[in-house]
Amino acid sequence: MSKQKKFLLQENEIPTQWYNILADMPHKPLPPIHPATKQPLGWEDLAHIFPAECAKQELNTTDRWIDIPEEVIEKYKFYRSTPLVRAYDLEKALDTPAHIYFKNESTNPLGSHKINSALAQCYYCKQEGTTNVTTETGAGQWGAALAYAAKIFGLSAAVYQVKISMLQKPYRSSIMRTFDAVVNGSPSMSTRAGKDILTADPNHMGSLGTAISEAIELATTTPHCKYVLGSVLNHVALHQSIIGLEAEKQMQMAGEYPDMVIACFGGGSNFGGVAFPFMRHNILEGRTTEFIAAEPESCPKLTRGKFQYDFGDEAGYTPLLPMFTLGHQFKPANIHAGGLRYHGAGMIVSQLIKDGLMHGVDIPQLESFRAGILFAQTEGIIPAPESSHAIAATIREALKCKETGEEKVILFNLSGHGLIDMSAYDQYINGDLQNYSISDKEISDNVAQLEQII
Amino acid sequence: MSKQKKFLLQENEIPTQWYNILADMPHKPLPPIHPATKQPLGWEDLAHIFPAECAKQELNTTDRWIDIPEEVIEKYKFYRSTPLVRAYDLEKALDTPAHIYFKNESTNPLGSHKINSALAQCYYCKQEGTTNVTTETGAGQWGAALAYAAKIFGLSAAVYQVKISMLQKPYRSSIMRTFDAVVNGSPSMSTRAGKDILTADPNHMGSLGTAISEAIELATTTPHCKYVLGSVLNHVALHQSIIGLEAEKQMQMAGEYPDMVIACFGGGSNFGGVAFPFMRHNILEGRTTEFIAAEPESCPKLTRGKFQYDFGDEAGYTPLLPMFTLGHQFKPANIHAGGLRYHGAGMIVSQLIKDGLMHGVDIPQLESFRAGILFAQTEGIIPAPESSHAIAATIREALKCKETGEEKVILFNLSGHGLIDMSAYDQYINGDLQNYSISDKEISDNVAQLEQII
Numbered sequence: 001m002s003k004q005k006k007f008l009l010q011e012n013e014i015p016t017q018w019y020n021i022l023a024d025m026p027h028k029p030l031p032p033i034h035p036a037t038k039q040p041l042g043w044e045d046l047a048h049i050f051p052a053e054c055a056k057q058e059l060n061t062t063d064r065w066i067d068i069p070e071e072v073i074e075k076y077k078f079y080r081s082t083p084l085v086r087a088y089d090l091e092k093a094l095d096t097p098a099h100i101y102f103k104n105e106s107t108n109p110l111g112s113h114k115i116n117s118a119l120a121q122c123y124y125c126k127q128e129g130t131t132n133v134t135t136e137t138g139a140g141q142w143g144a145a146l147a148y149a150a151k152i153f154g155l156s157a158a159v160y161q162v163k164i165s166m167l168q169k170p171y172r173s174s175i176m177r178t179f180d181a182v183v184n185g186s187p188s189m190s191t192r193a194g195k196d197i198l199t200a201d202p203n204h205m206g207s208l209g210t211a212i213s214e215a216i217e218l219a220t221t222t223p224h225c226k227y228v229l230g231s232v233l234n235h236v237a238l239h240q241s242i243i244g245l246e247a248e249k250q251m252q253m254a255g256e257y258p259d260m261v262i263a264c265f266g267g268g269s270n271f272g273g274v275a276f277p278f279m280r281h282n283i284l285e286g287r288t289t290e291f292i293a294a295e296p297e298s299c300p301k302l303t304r305g306k307f308q309y310d311f312g313d314e315a316g317y318t319p320l321l322p323m324f325t326l327g328h329q330f331k332p333a334n335i336h337a338g339g340l341r342y343h344g345a346g347m348i349v350s351q352l353i354k355d356g357l358m359h360g361v362d363i364p365q366l367e368s369f370r371a372g373i374l375f376a377q378t379e380g381i382i383p384a385p386e387s388s389h390a391i392a393a394t395i396r397e398a399l400k401c402k403e404t405g406e407e408k409v410i411l412f413n414l415s416g417h418g419l420i421d422m423s424a425y426d427q428y429i430n431g432d433l434q435n436y437s438i439s440d441k442e443i444s445d446n447v448a449q450l451e452q453i454i
Numbered sequence: 455m456s457k458q459k460k461f462l463l464q465e466n467e468i469p470t471q472w473y474n475i476l477a478d479m480p481h482k483p484l485p486p487i488h489p490a491t492k493q494p495l496g497w498e499d500l501a502h503i504f505p506a507e508c509a510k511q512e513l514n515t516t517d518r519w520i521d522i523p524e525e526v527i528e529k530y531k532f533y534r535s536t537p538l539v540r541a542y543d544l545e546k547a548l549d550t551p552a553h554i555y556f557k558n559e560s561t562n563p564l565g566s567h568k569i570n571s572a573l574a575q576c577y578y579c580k581q582e583g584t585t586n587v588t589t590e591t592g593a594g595q596w597g598a599a600l601a602y603a604a605k606i607f608g609l610s611a612a613v614y615q616v617k618i619s620m621l622q623k624p625y626r627s628s629i630m631r632t633f634d635a636v637v638n639g640s641p642s643m644s645t646r647a648g649k650d651i652l653t654a655d656p657n658h659m660g661s662l663g664t665a666i667s668e669a670i671e672l673a674t675t676t677p678h679c680k681y682v683l684g685s686v687l688n689h690v691a692l693h694q695s696i697i698g699l700e701a702e703k704q705m706q707m708a709g710e711y712p713d714m715v716i717a718c719f720g721g722g723s724n725f726g727g728v729a730f731p732f733m734r735h736n737i738l739e740g741r742t743t744e745f746i747a748a749e750p751e752s753c754p755k756l757t758r759g760k761f762q763y764d765f766g767d768e769a770g771y772t773p774l775l776p777m778f779t780l781g782h783q784f785k786p787a788n789i790h791a792g793g794l795r796y797h798g799a800g801m802i803v804s805q806l807i808k809d810g811l812m813h814g815v816d817i818p819q820l821e822s823f824r825a826g827i828l829f830a831q832t833e834g835i836i837p838a839p840e841s842s843h844a845i846a847a848t849i850r851e852a853l854k855c856k857e858t859g860e861e862k863v864i865l866f867n868l869s870g871h872g873l874i875d876m877s878a879y880d881q882y883i884n885g886d887l888q889n890y891s892i893s894d895k896e897i898s899d900n901v902a903q904l905e906q907i908i
Contacts, residue, residue, distance in 0.1 A: 005465065115834075171874075175876060178836060382629065
């Protein structure tokens with residue numbers, strides 16, 4: 001009898017509610033506050049920038065389950081459920097007794113998990129009479145998903161793409177344009193935030209923080225325009241919980257429950273998406289699953305950042321958020337995992353780390369590519385450089401199991417494929433990539449500036 | 455009650471046998487013949503170049519069902535079944551009463567249907583003690599699939615990629631290198647065939663015919679090396695029948711049966727894969743499904759070619775094959791659908807056209823891109839330029855249904871995604887692409903040369 005490789009849900013088994021971990025957290029996150037007044041913000045304040053329904057979800061600490069709108073479920077059916085896959089060949093290559101599963105979000109339209117929240121946010125925009133959306137994107141996974149979601153809900157989309165990522169992955173801009181989105185390299189000269197940054201540093205290659213500033217400025221100066229974000233915020237992790245809720249059902253089909261859940265970490269949306277539905281069993285039922293967020297060595301906010309109120313963007317347009325951060329003016333190295341080049345962690349994850357419910361690990365760039373290629377050569381999917389951080393962390397744990405003989409069940413989220421990132425693989429194969437570590441002084445200097453903010 | 459969008463088979467429902475239409479054809483294809491002796495070739499002759507089991511399958515006109523090896527089924531489980539999807543949003547955009555379904559082979563590893571045969575051929579190579587495989591590739595879909603399949607079965611792979619496609623789609627060479635394949639731009643200076651072509655025309659940008667010549671030369675001059683092919687031949691269509699066999703079960707789940715089956719056409723493997731399992735019901739039970747092969751206007755062998763023995767490659771290394779052809783020295787225009795730039799049609803398809811069991815249609819390049827973008831904007835998947843030919847043909851038929859009011863059921867094969875082809879989309883959006891029609895004289899001049907061969 002051959003072993004089952006893939007676990008899929010039928011359409012009528014796709015979850016119809018998202019899971020809101022805010023309702024179950026032992027300690028709620030501190031509130032977002034207004035930078036000038038230092039007062040906590042209500043959803044009406046957030047709704048100046050974000051779709052109103054998302055603003056409400058952002059601060060909803062009472063409802064554990066939130067209904068997914070019927071129209072969003074209809075779009076989820078285009079591609080969900082995604083497969084849960086047992087990585088037998090990776091296990092064999094590692095000679096590990098661990099059971100490795102991955103949730104394969106790379107089969108989604110546009111190739112990553114980002115579409116799960118893009119559809120929800122664009123749906124709410126449309127419901128609320130918004131006609132234009134704007135956002136930032138790093139590697140372009142989020143921008144591509146947003147461009148598609150905006151198109152199918154009849155919205156105009158303007159995307160600020162981090163300039164370094166635009167140059168590294170030009171095809172992602174092409175994808176956005178295929179869906180009629182306007183794509184601007186950030187920093188651009190089209191906003192005051194962009195002009196200020198370029199005036200100070202004409203060769204600034206951009207960062208997610210900068211691109212967020214530009215998008216927020218466009219949203220607040222354009223009628224019927226809302227800003228949408230692909231990660232960091234609570235409501236994005238809420239929408240992404242579809243990943244973990246499906247995986248929970250699929251792990252049941254496989255007759256197993258994860259001892260570890262691993263995902264890469266930029267702002268936290270794919271991590272929260274796969275992890276939080278399992279984490280509720282730790283919180284509510286005393287399960288002891290370990291949750292690991294894999295960040296790049298060059299952007300180590302979880303492991304070496306400071307817990308502190310900070311801005312979400314470089315220019316300081318966002319509310320102040322309580323987060324583990326390297327400082328909003330931290331300039332991440334030009335690693336290829338563009339989606340992980342962000343200075344801070346989401347509010348929920350930051351609180352969970354403080355409460356010891358999860359932890360981060362740092363992955364050097366070369367280790368991530370080595371892991372990505374081993375995964376491709378065994379499981380047949382070329383992973384996004386971001387996802388390769390999760391794979392690298394999984395491999396570390398699987399090799400520990402080999403030493404101890406433990407048959408741990410490891411679940412990781414394959415957040416996206418890397419077919420648009422092949423130039424990065426080329427550079428790795430040619431030996432042209434390097435690791436980027438940063439000094440304690442660089443971190444402490446950056447974080448020290450924060451103390452003047454609040 | 456919402457309508458079901460996707461139809462999936464469980465792992466234990468994946469077919470365990472391929473369908474061999476050769477056994478059911480009312481008239482068998484003429485045999486391949488030796489160019490010098492003009493005698494029909496036996497499988498032992500073909501086995502000098504191809505894996506022996508594939509050579510036997512190539513000439514097997516008696517067994518309707520051929521067992522899929524267990525090891526190949528195990529690899530199929532990595533990604534199969536692929537979804538059958540009802541294209542509700544495309545139907546709505548076209549305002550057509552037609553029911554449009556597509557079989558989504560774009561979710562496969564490496565992004566196309568090609569892996570279905572690559573796994574089978576590499577498995578047989580390994581079983582037979584072959585250590586090296588070589589092949590040609592156009593756009594690179596086949597080369598990428600072959601590189602992966604070779605890797606997981608422990609073979610070394612050398613791929614000759616058509617030079618124009620290599621320049622248009624550099625990421626596909628990167629993908630092959632990720633799986634440790636050696637990639638050569640063709641024509642290359644590494645073979646006599648390549649040198650001869652480059653001597654005659656130093657700027658020759660390559661063609662599938664040329665690349666095949668180079669790969670065959672490498673295979674026949676290298677120990678323990680076999681040549682494998684991604685299309686044209688009977689055994690490749692056999693392996694691809696997994697597509698149509700799955701689709702047949704999935705259409706039953708949808709409670710429908712196709713009035714039309716449509717696929718793009720290069721050498722015929724994805725067309726045969728989706729079409730032949732349905733065509734057997736036309737042959738055996740008098741069903742009247744219409745089968746349409748969509749070829750590019752610039753390479754119209756099905757609609758304007760001549761039925762004639764011809765070589766499969768430019769240099770004339772292959773056996774002579776009975777095919778609809780534009781002549782093996784026909785130089786297709788540099789359209790972006792690199793996988794369709796081939797001068798001839800497979801033996802089975804050529805015979806089926808003669809017997810009136812299917813027909814071809816020609817699609818201009820600009821119409822194919824227009825269709826591809828409409829599909830992306832409705833169904834969320836950016837199609838390969840090759841697959842866009844099938845979409846364009848489907849749209850034509852759906853619009854006819856709109857005129858007549860007929861609720862025809864149309865099934866097309868989405869053979870692959872276009873994420874590696876974004877530069878082509880860029881050029882289309884920027885207005886830099888054109889149509890290429892060819893004159894009757896160009897075709898007749900090319901074909902006239904053939905008459906000296908046999």
